[in-house]
Amino acid sequence: MAEQTFPWLTAMIVVPLVGAAVLWALPRGARRHARAVAVAVSLVVLALGVAATLAFDTAQAATHQLTEQAAWIPALGVSYALGVDGVGLSLVLLSVVLVPLVLLAAWREHPDAALADGELDPAEATAGDVAGDRIRRYMALVLVLEAFMVAIFAARDVFLFYVLFEAMLIPVYFMIGAFGGLQRRYAAVKFLLFSLAGGLVMLAGVIALYLQGPGGPDGFLVENLVGAEMSTTTERLIFLAFFLAFAIKAPMWPVHTWLPDAAEQAPAGTNVLLVGVLDKVGTFGMLTLCLPLFPEASRWAAPVIIVLAVISILYGALLAIGQADLMRLIAYTSVSHFGFIVLGIFAFTSVSIQGASFYMVNHGLSTGALFLLAGFLVARRGSQRIADFGGLQKVVPVLAGTFLVAGLSALSLPGLSTFVSEFLVLVGTYASNRPAAVVATLGVVLAALYVLWTYQKVFTGPVRPELAATVDLSAREKWVVGPLIAAMLVLGFYPAPALDLVREPAQTSLTQVGVDDPQATQVASTTISEDGSDQ
Template identity: 75%
Template sequence: MSSPALATTVLSPDVPWLTLLVVWPLVAAAVLWALPGGTTPDGYSTGARRWSRQVALGAALVEVLLGVAALLAFDTLAAGTHQLLETHAWIPQLGVSYALGVDGVGLALVLLSVVLVPLVVLAAWREQDSGKVPTDRLRHYLALVLVLTTFMVAVFAARDVFLFYVLFEAMLIPVYFMIGGFGGPRRRYAAVKFLLFSLAGGLIMLAGVIGLYLQGPGGEQGFLTENLIGTDMSTGVERWLFLAFFVAFAVKAPMFPVHTWLPDAAEQAPAGTSTLLVGVLDKVGTFGMLTLCLPLFPEASRWAAPVIVVLALISIFYGALLAIGQQDMFRLVAYTSVSHFGFIVLGIFAFASTSIAGSSFYMVNHGLSTGGLFLLVGFLVARRGSARIEDFGGLQKVTPVLAGVFLVTGLSALSLPGLSTFVSEFLVIVGTFPVWEAAAVIAAVAVVLAAIYVLWTYQRVFTGPVRDDLATTPDIGARERWVIGPLIAIMLVLGFYPAPALRLVDEPARTTVSQVGVEAPPADMPMLDPEEGSDR
């Protein structure tokens, strides 16, 4: 922790901000489910349940305020250390604690989570008016969104490995029902496939969690991450435990070849569910690699790095090439995410502070751009009743604002300079180059593929002659502008002035490099000095 003279906190860090962030959406979800009232014969709510949308949005906005409060209580000059700490005995006989705390990366992902949730609620605002989702069902959907918010915040703040594992598995429950209960015609297949892949990875991870505890110091706080870092174990045991954690995180990420659940889930899930699933939940995989695999198993991480770098490069190209060939826009965006996660994993396992900081920033930026694309595809589907590219054409002439925001969001996905994703992708490639020159060059070539799948999609959907059945398509409305506007604003601000975000991820990246035991190469890029506001 920094000295009081250098502290940058505005609010007291002694308030349990993280617990408030975890508990509040759970309470709000319970209120939604408990709202009194009946339903009409066609399934629409009466009584207080008619206000379920307003209650959900209000709760999500309060969660944003709590997130801002946590940021104001966080000392950015000590972003490499865990802050806002809370530690309480949970199951002391098993060494399990309720332990929360965030460093700069964890806080950034918590903020991403709480920012996206009210936008997802707003995006679902008119679903009942489409005749597809009666009001009472929408109430249940919004309650599940709030429950998922609890798990998203908690998993990025967990400092106990067992608590992390419980949250890692528990978040599957609301997502399963959000896909299987509210998705497309093949929603049950997609939900079961998602669940089976995730449970398989989680089962392997459970074996690793048990093995790690047996190797650790034990005691009433035997699962605390800080007590497990530096655990003395044989080379073989460390490598097996690393693989147990990495496989689970690779499924969640998703990485080639354990990614196949994602396109089906994204295609069948509601747009808001895909936004949270790909924009936030999948980051648990790369977050786990960064905060658990590397510090807990440094030798095994170095040992596995060459193979993982190759898999990351395959993910980059495989995802991009399959995205180019997609007709369904939801599947297209899902495959672009496979490609983007390849960049994130590449930066993490390059073991350079610049590349790791870039990967950490990339996790946030990917959530913004990909979340925006999913929401915009949802807007298109609401107008056309289809997500297939061939069913569109010429929309730019009748929906110019929708076309404009789709283009800006797509350009962010392809890392155009001036938008935030460019900064993170640049840091990943430049940081990787001194360590893995060939890998960095190969990854840089994939930027061309990103331009193809974004611009070609835009061309087919929005340019050319207007189809007769699309001539009266309404442009983006006020509510929809409030959904996509904040995301574009954040992408622009962080694109031109990324310093605030880099202050959060710089020191954690240096800490990680130190934990892995890899010295930064001389060509490693200088990072922003948060104390002086200038380059080192």
């Protein structure tokens, strides 16, 4: 592996923080340029992400690369330690891809953009200036959140991970509470209380874990804590502390109830980052912290977690079918999808873990597209109620077509990327837990119901008179959803580059948790029986 010569990950953290500071410091006369500044900064971060990917050795995807380490609080054993394996890199890339699209989608959400282009009467200048100040603050918060997202997927120090786990609540709280709907404060506080409760339990686990480890100035490094000797009871209690925090973040049934309220009240762009990326911190933590740090406890808890995952799959899908609010519907579909991810992780086969890791990326693409397109619909109609739409396919065919593709990806249609990951999860789970795989398959059927039902209600049938003048996607909006649709199609037909990033980490996870891969055993048994010799 080539020696690391440039701090790619730190650069991807510092640049958006500097960009956010610039936005906050813009003088009043320059604030109309806040959008351009924010998008430019996010594109720089995207370029750094591409460069980091080129510097990453895919052949060694199971090892942490692009590593950086410096003493932070040596007396407490805390380090500033960064590094990514294939799974971490894929989620970092998802983050830096979605942020510029979210910023571009928000470009004309406020009237001062139209004022700058001469589309509003000068008498509205005061209102436009106020709106411009709001969008400036919103975009600054998005950039701060981007820095935290990159950092948490790269953190290799457990204490650093915990600090970031809590710190990212701050920008999200304000993105919901200051820029959301009528019940935004309630939704923001509920989100914060659930997350803080999980974080406090996790803090107890972090402290207990450190006391079980070797201590010293690098006592919180993950690699120093893997294999730490502890009693069975202690390991299980610490595991539960971590898992509860991750289950809330994921979100899993029954600690998911904050998500529908947050999704209903938050702006569409906030939902993209919250559900498409931030919630992956939960499943990412299960995979990269729970399994290697607590292997015996992970095996012990797996049967119950699999039951909870299957319940999440069916519960989320059933409640999605009955939703009247478009944003709540998408939120409940995510509860179902996260059930598939957790199922794949704790089925303990290399194929299921590959599928779960790939699913995290694909869910971000499909759900991100659905939230953005739903946001465009709400902006045109002024309502999130599904019953207030109808017949839009005849009026806005491009919007209807892209929404259909994103929906078909959510229901795992073959040829789209989510199908590959969901298929791997189900096949891998079937090898170790057939009943769970069979029951989880019902979630695929239910997904077809809620996606096609929603499309029928919103886009088919007679055109409602008040929607007859609805405009189709603009060029800017096509640039927002186009890359996501393209990514779904490319990874659907050619998933190899993404699977190369997660294949070796999946096998490493099985080794760390101390489980023999049942699918590898089946392949070996088949080879022996066919050839008559041990190969």
